[in-house]
Every structure is written in structure tokens, then in C-alpha cells.
Amino acid sequence: MTVLETRGLRIHIPGRPPGAPLDVRLEAGQRWGLLGPNGVGKTTLLHTLAGLRSPSAGEILLDGEPLAVTARRRIARRVALLFQEQHDSFPATVMETALIGRHPHLRAWDLETPDDYALAGGALERVNMANLADRQVATLSGGERQRLAVASVLTQDPALYLLDEPTNHLDLRHQVQVLETFRQEADRGRVVCMSLHDVNIAAGHCDRLVLMFPDGHLETGDTRAMLERPRLERLYGQPLQKLTAADGTPVFVPEARSR
Amino acid sequence: MNAFRVLATLALLAMAALLVAMAVGSIHVPLGALRRVISGADTGLYTTVVMDLRLPRALAAFATGGLLAVAGALMQVLLRNPLADPYVLGLSGGAAVAALVAMLAGLAGVYVSGAAFVGALFSTLVVFGLAHGTGSWTPTRLLLTGVVVAAGWGATINFLLAVSPTAELPGMLYWLMGDMAHAREWAPGLVVLLGLLVICLPLGRSLNVLSRGALQARALGVRVRALEWSVYITASLATAVAVTMAGSVGFVGLVVPHMLRLVIGSDQRLLLPASALLGGTLLVLADTLARTMIAPEQLPVGVITALLGVPTFLYLLYRSR
Numbered sequence: 227m228t229v230l231e232t233r234g235l236r237i238h239i240p241g242r243p244p245g246a247p248l249d250v251r252l253e254a255g256q257r258w259g260l261l262g263p264n265g266v267g268k269t270t271l272l273h274t275l276a277g278l279r280s281p282s283a284g285e286i287l288l289d290g291e292p293l294a295v296t297a298r299r300r301i302a303r304r305v306a307l308l309f310q311e312q313h314d315s316f317p318a319t320v321m322e323t324a325l326i327g328r329h330p331h332l333r334a335w336d337l338e339t340p341d342d343y344a345l346a347g348g349a350l351e352r353v354n355m356a357n358l359a360d361r362q363v364a365t366l367s368g369g370e371r372q373r374l375a376v377a378s379v380l381t382q383d384p385a386l387y388l389l390d391e392p393t394n395h396l397d398l399r400h401q402v403q404v405l406e407t408f409r410q411e412a413d414r415g416r417v418v419c420m421s422l423h424d425v426n427i428a429a430g431h432c433d434r435l436v437l438m439f440p441d442g443h444l445e446t447g448d449t450r451a452m453l454e455r456p457r458l459e460r461l462y463g464q465p466l467q468k469l470t471a472a473d474g475t476p477v478f479v480p481e482a483r484s485r
Numbered sequence: 486m487n488a489f490r491v492l493a494t495l496a497l498l499a500m501a502a503l504l505v506a507m508a509v510g511s512i513h514v515p516l517g518a519l520r521r522v523i524s525g526a527d528t529g530l531y532t533t534v535v536m537d538l539r540l541p542r543a544l545a546a547f548a549t550g551g552l553l554a555v556a557g558a559l560m561q562v563l564l565r566n567p568l569a570d571p572y573v574l575g576l577s578g579g580a581a582v583a584a585l586v587a588m589l590a591g592l593a594g595v596y597v598s599g600a601a602f603v604g605a606l607f608s609t610l611v612v613f614g615l616a617h618g619t620g621s622w623t624p625t626r627l628l629l630t631g632v633v634v635a636a637g638w639g640a641t642i643n644f645l646l647a648v649s650p651t652a653e654l655p656g657m658l659y660w661l662m663g664d665m666a667h668a669r670e671w672a673p674g675l676v677v678l679l680g681l682l683v684i685c686l687p688l689g690r691s692l693n694v695l696s697r698g699a700l701q702a703r704a705l706g707v708r709v710r711a712l713e714w715s716v717y718i719t720a721s722l723a724t725a726v727a728v729t730m731a732g733s734v735g736f737v738g739l740v741v742p743h744m745l746r747l748v749i750g751s752d753q754r755l756l757l758p759a760s761a762l763l764g765g766t767l768l769v770l771a772d773t774l775a776r777t778m779i780a781p782e783q784l785p786v787g788v789i790t791a792l793l794g795v796p797t798f799l800y801l802l803y804r805s806r
Contacts, residue, residue, distance in 0.1 A: 278703055302706030313698045316567070316751040322693075329694050330706035334687035337754075382705070 227254045229304070229386045229417045230275060230293075234284035237274050239267040243442040247284055250436065250446060252386060252417045257409070259428040259449070260421040262438030263462055268421035269310060271438070272388045275419070276307040302330035306384040310391050312375050320366070321359040323374055324350050327381030342381075349380035352407050354400070368395040376404055380411075387411060389420035393427060405431045425478045429453055437461050453478070488755045495762035499547065502769040506543035507535045509773055511780050541669050545730055546772040546786070547765035548674025549665070550737050552727040554764025555681055555757055557738030559720040562696045562753065563713060564624045570739035571724040574631030577733035578638025579608025580725065584732070585645045585657055594667065597660070598729045605725035608634060613717070624699075627717075663734030663787030665772045670730070677726045678765075682758055684719055688712065689754030696751065734787045737764050740798045747801045767794065 234247040245267065252258060260268045273279050275286060277293045286293040288304060306327070324346040325338055332338065350356045353373035358366070366374065372395045379387060387408060393401045408418045409431065422428050428435060428449065435452045437445040439461055445452065455468045458478060465481040507522075508514045514522070514531050521527035522535045556571035564573070572578070583604025587597045616630040646657060659666070685692075691712055695702045699709045727734070741764040745756055771789040778784060 273700075276704055278700060298703060298708050299706035302704065307704040309701060309704070313701070316561075316696050317746060318697075318751055322750070322752065326694055326697065326705060329690060332690065334690075 227415075228252065228287075229254060229289065231287040231290075232275070232284065233287070235274070235281050235286060236283040237267055237270050237279075238282040239265070239270055242267065242440075244282075245438075245442040246444045248436070248444055248446070252419060254385070254415045254417060255412055256417055256434060257412045257432045258417070258419040259432030259435045260419070260438065261425065261428055261435055261461065263440055266438045266440055268438060269390050272307065272390050272419070272421060276305055276388050277301050278307070299330050302382070302384075304384055305386045305388060306379040306382040308375055308379045308387070308389040308392055310394065312371050318363050319359070320350065320355060320361050320363060320374055321346060323363055324359075324377045324381050327378045327383070330382065345383065346377070346381045349377040350374075352380060353377045354403065369397060369400060372396055373400060373404065376407070380407070384416070386417045386419065389418065391423065392420050393422070393424065401427070425453065425458060429475060429477075491749050491755060491759060492762065495759055495766070499762050499766045499769070502766045502773075503540075503543050503547065506546075506769050506773045507539050509777055510534070510539060511777075541671050542665055542772065543769050544671035545668035545674055546665050546768045548671055548678050549668070549727045549731045549734060549765075550741075550768025550771075551678045551761035551765035552674060552681065552723040553734060553738040553768075554741035554760035555678070555685070556720040556723040556727070557764075558742035558753070558756055558760045559685065559692075559716050559723075560738075561742060562692050563716045563720065564628050565696065565698065566624070566628060567743065568739070569628070570735075571720065571727070572635070572733060572735075572738070573628065574612050574721070575608045575635035575638055576605050576612075576721060576724050577728055578635045578642065579611070580605040580728040581661055581733060582638055582641050582645065583607070584660055585642065585649075588653060588657055588660070589645065589649060601732070602725055602729040605721070605728050608638065609718075609721040609725070659785045660732040662785035663732045663790070664783075664785040665731050665768075665775070666783050668730045674726055674730050677723060678761060681719055681723050682761060684715075685757050686754060688716075689752070689757060692716070692753040693751070696753075731786065734768065734790060736787070736790045736794050737768055740794045741767060744798055744801055 228251045230252040232248050232250050234249060236245050236247050238244070260271065262268055270279070274281050277296070280294065288296055288301060293301065325342060328338055328342040328345065347356060347359070350359060353376050355370065355373055355377060358370070363371065363374065376392065389408070392404055392408070396404060405427065412418050432449050435447065435449050437452060453476060455466055455478065459466050466478045467481055469477045469479060471477050504519065508516065508519050512534050514535055518527060518531050519535065522532050553571050560569040560571055560573060561567055580601040584597050584601040587600035612631045612634050616627040642661065646654065649657060691707045694705050694707050695709065695712060703709050742756060742760050745759050745763060749755055749759060768786065768790065771793055772786045775784040775786040775789045
């Protein structure tokens with residue numbers, strides 16, 4: 227089942243050459259990765275897919291309907307966006323923050339029900355934060371905040387997760403935990419689409435990749451076919467070494483000095 | 486903390502404050518007499534003092550304080566800035582200039598209030614129009630526009646004070662500091678306060694989400710632009726009504742929402758009604774002090790709100806985690 231589809235989608239990044247059109251279908255159960263150097267437009271693309279900005283050309287279909295004419299609340303019930311940075315100007319507890327994911331599912335006068343609390347509590351459990359539910363967000367570490375933001379999008383319970391660098395600030399154990407959580411979400415028929423900086427995470431946790439080259443050129447395809455050393459070196463403008471892990475999967479590491 | 490218990494406690498406090506305001510003054514009304522007045526059994530001097538003078542003034546003070554506190558809480562979310570108060574966008578300055586000009590023109594009473602209301606709305610429209618500008622609309626841009634417009638009004642106020650005849654100055658200064666002495670019309674204020682709460686309570690959860698940033702709110706399905714404009718317009722109207730009743734009473738709008746946040750958290754669905762109750766209570770008590778402290782002279786209530794509020798707020802802030 228196609229959740230989101232792009233047709234001839236182009237985004238405009240100031241100071242960059244006009245991008246090539248993107249035509250993809252995000253289908254239930256798939257995990258997509260966006261790779262590319264800094265400033266190439268990964269975040270802009272994710273925000274565009276979430277309907278937060280308009281594409282410069284082409285169109286996006288959510289459940290077959292043009293995203294541009296879909297009501298904001300309806301989009302938010304189907305698509306969740308994990309932001310790269312979290313802002314909190316006013317005090318709030320961890321539980322309150324996880325619960326904001328229920329917002330699109332509740333009407334104006336509704337109060338959160340025990341079910342909503344159960345969903346938020348379950349999401350906090352999945353990121354190892356259930357014991358922190360009453361803590362003030364301001365007292366959390368960077369990694370804990372990131373996990374809390376993950377819990378909020380899990381509480382939103384969408385069909386499509388758009389994740390902007392989901393492993394930001396996370397230690398190794400929690401990187402694995404968060405990525406496994408989204409693997410489970412894909413296994414239950416959700417779509418996951420995440421921008422990543424670590425090629426090796428993309429190798430292990432995405433089945434399809436969109437590579438965004440600095441010249442605006444795009445390449446889309448199966449992860450295994452896409453992850454080749456020359457292509458990645460062109461993508462990042464950085465010489466790489468390809469190693470092979472004990473289980474046979476390729477591992478790419480940057481050359482210490484450019485040759 | 487249980488939301489119902491918070492609101493019930495604050496409502497009881499408000500009742501107590503209104504009773505104190507009715508009992509205390511140059512003519513002391515003992516509790517027994519007060520009960521007879523309220524039940525209608527007394528028709529003498531006490532009834533005149535309480536029903537015609539003290540109660541209308543206390544209710545007007547309650548409405549003013551409630552409006553300012555709710556408007557302050559709304560402005561703080563709108564601008565995502567804890568330093569915002571109902572006047573931060575220059576609304577009180579516009580009201581003050583219009584009111585002072587009316588006083589200079591020899592007008593009094595309802596004409597001064599009317600001028601203040603028009604001035605407040607005019608200033609709102611100016612900021613509204615200029616902040617929109619030719620580009621995009623951001624809280625920072627709105628805040629800067631408001632602060633600069635307010636500075637312009639401030640200079641105009643100083644100019645008016647400098648060129649005014651000495652005899653007019655005390656009345657003008659009292660108006661600028663906020664003064665309930667001439668407030669008798671309490672009904673419009675209370676009606677607007679209730680209306681404000683009815684409009685804003687169903688928006689409470691959206692406001693909670695908006696306080697986490699406009700993009701985050703949009704990603705959660707909030708129509709941010711529409712919400713921001715309605716918050717701006719309702720908060721401005723509320724402030725305009727408050728300024729019309731009492732001049733620019735400082736401090737309540739800034740500090741009451743913060744006091745409450747320190748104790749009950751930031752959920753707007755609880756914070757807005759709680760602000761209305763606590764803001765009203767604070768202003769009723771402050772006004773009672775204002776008219777009794779140096780009786781028979783009266784102080785402007787704005788002086789008292791700051792004198793009461795500053796230590797309370799600093800204590801809560803010091804005590805908080």
C-alpha cells in the first residue's frame with residue numbers, strides 16, 4: 227500500500243543548483259534513508275514531505291490525495307516528523323511532552339484519555355524513559371531529549387515516520403534501540419523515512435536509499451546496490467575505505483587524510 | 486496536582502478577597518453586617534457603601550486583573566517569550582497617549598476611557614500592519630515591532646507630560662500607573678473575561694503545542710497562522726478593555742502566569758482559568774490596600790500590584806527547582 231508518493235518533486239535550496247525531480251513511492255513496511263552532505267536539502271525535503279513547506283515543482287500525494295489540499299490535522303494523523311532540534315521555552319514534564327503526539331487525534335474539547343496516557347507510557351518505555359515520566363524536560367540530557375522526541379512521534383502513531391537524523395545525540399546502545407524500534411514499526415506496516423549521516427547505519431537499517439548529490443543530482447534504489455565506494459566518495463567528496471565486517475556486510479570508513 | 490482542586494482553591498481565594506474588599510475601608514463593615522447586606526436584610530448605610538461603592542469597584546478590579554493575567558499568558562505563548570506581558574506590543578502606550586490627550590482637551594470620565602480604548606485598538610492595528618510587512622511573519626518580528634512602537638508611545642507620553650499644565654499632572658500620572666478609583670462599570674469587563682475563557686479553553690491544547698514552536702505545532706496538525714492571529718486579536722481586545730477600565734496596571738499580566746507556572750505547570754487548559762482567578766484576586770487585594778493604606782488619600786493600584794507581586798514572585802522563583 228502506498229502511503230506517500232512524489233511526482234516530479236523538486237525543492238529549492240538557496241544557493242544550490244535546481245535539483246533533479248524526485249519520483250518515489252513510500253510503501254507500507256519500507257524503510258527509506260536519505261543520504262547526502264551537509265546543506266544538500268535533506269531537512270528541507272523531509273519538511274516538504276511533511277507538508278510544512280511547498281515544493282518548487284511537482285506534487286506529493288498522501289493516501290492518493292494531493293498533500294497541498296489536505297487539512298493539517300489529517301496530515302498529522304498520518305505523518306509524524308521528528309525534528310533535528312527540540313525547542314522548549316516553557317517548563318513541561320516528560321509525560322506531557324510525550325503526550326503532545328496525541329494532539330492531532332483529539333478534538334478541541336477532548337481531554338487525554340487513559341488510552342492516550344497508556345500509549346505515551348508505552349512509547350516512553352520503548353525509549354527507556356518510563357522511569358523519567360515526571361521529570362522536567364529542562365533537566366534532561368541531550369540524548370534523553372532526543373529519545374523523548376522519539377517517544378512523542380511514536381505516541382503520534384502515524385502511518386509514515388519522517389525522521390531527521392534520529393540518532394542525533396544518542397549513545398551507541400540507544401542508537402541501536404531507537405533504530406530497532408523503528409524497524410519494529412516498519413514490520414507492523416508503517417513507513418520509515420530518515421535522513422542519516424552514518425552510511426553504515428543506512429546499510430543496516432534502510433532497504434532503500436535516496437542519495438542527494440551536491441550538484442542537485444539524485445539517485446534512488448535498493449540499499450545494497452547503492453552503497454558502492456565510488457558513488458559514496460562522489461556523494462561526500464571524501465575518500466573512503468571499504469572494510470568487511472565478520473558477517474560479510476560492508477563497512478565504510480573515511481580515509482584519515484585526503485590523498 | 487489535581488486541576489479541579491487548583492481551580493477550587495483559587496476560586497475560594499477570589500471569594501475571600503472580594504469579601505475583604507467589601508468589608509475593609511474608611512467605614513468598617515463587620516462580618517455580621519456584611520452577611521445582612523449580601524442577603525438583602527440591611528438597607529442602610531452599609532448597603533450603600535458595599536453595594537454601590539465597594540462591590541462594583543472590587544468586581545471591576547477582579548475583571549481587570551483577570552483580563553490582564555489571561556492576556557499576559559496568551560502573549561507569552563504567542564511570542565514564545567517569557568518576558569512578554571499584555572503591554573509588550575505597545576497597546577498600553579497607545580491607550581495612554583489617547584487618554585492623556587483626552588484629559589488635556591478637558592474631557593473626563595467615560596470620554597477618557599473611550600479614548601483609551603480607541604488608542605489601544607489603534608496601536609494594535611499599527612503593530613499588526615507593520616509586523617506583517619512585506620515578508621514573512623515571525624514572533625521576533627512582531628515583538629520588535631511592538632517594542633519599538635511602545636518606545637514611540639513612551640516618548641509621546643513624556644512629551645505630553647512635559648507640556649501639560651501642572652494642575653493636570655497628578656490625574657495623568659495616576660492614570661499611567663493604573664488606578665481603579667473611577668472604575669464603576671464592572672459588567673463589560675467580566676463579560677469579556679468570561680468570553681475570553683470560553684474562546685481560549687478549547688484552544689488550550691493547541692496553545693500547549695504552539696508553545697513548543699510554530700513548526701512543531703504545524704507538524705502536529707495545528708493551523709498555526711490562524712491560531713496566532715486569533716490569540717493576538719483576543720489578547721489585544723482583553724488588554725484594551727482592561728486598560729479602559731483602569732489605565733495601565735503593570736505587573737499582573739507578566740507575573741501571574743509565571744507564578745502559576747512555577748506551581749501548577751504550563752498546561753494552558755489549567756493555566757488560563759487559573760490566571761483569570763489569581764490575576765483577579767491579586768488586583769482586588771491590591772486595590773483594597775490602595776484605597777486603605779494612606780486613607781483618606783488613595784494610591785494608584787499599579788503601585789501596589791508591583792509592591793505585592795515582586796517579593797511573592799521572587800520568593801517562588803527562588804524556591805523553584
